[in-house]
Amino acid sequence: MTKGAVRMDKAFIVKGHWGNLILDGSKPWEIRGTGAQVRGRVGVIFSGTGMIQGSVEIVGSSLLLREDFDMFRKYHHIPGEFDSLPYEEPHIWYLKDAIRFTEPIPYRHPQGAVIWVSLEGRM
Numbered sequence: 589m590t591k592g593a594v595r596m597d598k599a600f601i602v603k604g605h606w607g608n609l610i611l612d613g614s615k616p617w618e619i620r621g622t623g624a625q626v627r628g629r630v631g632v633i634f635s636g637t638g639m640i641q642g643s644v645e646i647v648g649s650s651l652l653l654r655e656d657f658d659m660f661r662k663y664h665h666i667p668g669e670f671d672s673l674p675y676e677e678p679h680i681w682y683l684k685d686a687i688r689f690t691e692p693i694p695y696r697h698p699q700g701a702v703i704w705v706s707l708e709g710r711m
Contacts, residue, residue: 599631599640599695599705607634609665611642611688617663618683620703621675623649631693631707632686639692640707644683652678 602610602618609615610632624646631640657670664680666673695707 596629596631596640596643597707598626599633599643599707600703601633601635601701601705604634604637606665607632607641610644610683611686613686615663615665616683617660618681619652619664619666619673619675619678620681621678623651623679624681625649626704631705633695633705637692638697639694640689641692642686642688644686646681647684648682650680650682652680 600618606615606618610618627646627648629643629645632642632644633639634641654670657664657666657673670678695705698705
């Protein structure tokens with residue numbers, strides 16, 4: 589899929605509140621239960637919308653350490669305590685260069701997709 593000069597083959601799904609923070613550039617860490625194997629520019633889908641709202645570059649991933657959770661809250665914005673995270677081994681997805689599309693792009697959501705969507709043939 590191409591949006592201007594941006595090429596994306598994959599997109600991840602996120603709740604709208606978190607997606608807005610990501611696309612505003614104020615949330616450069618996405619916390620998930622597994623590391624991100626994907627690198628490069630990916631789409632950002634707000635769950636339940638059927639629309640790709642923007643894109644972001646995933647530049648790395650690592651395990652989130654307990655001692656880093658509070659110290660780097662300004663990067664992930666998650667309230668509460670480390671032990672309240674719903675993941676056995678939380679991971680950081682390092683994000684940069686977020687782009688919010690002026691017009692979201694519709695896509696066909698595959699049944700069962702919860703975290704990732706392959707965009708090939710879904711536009």
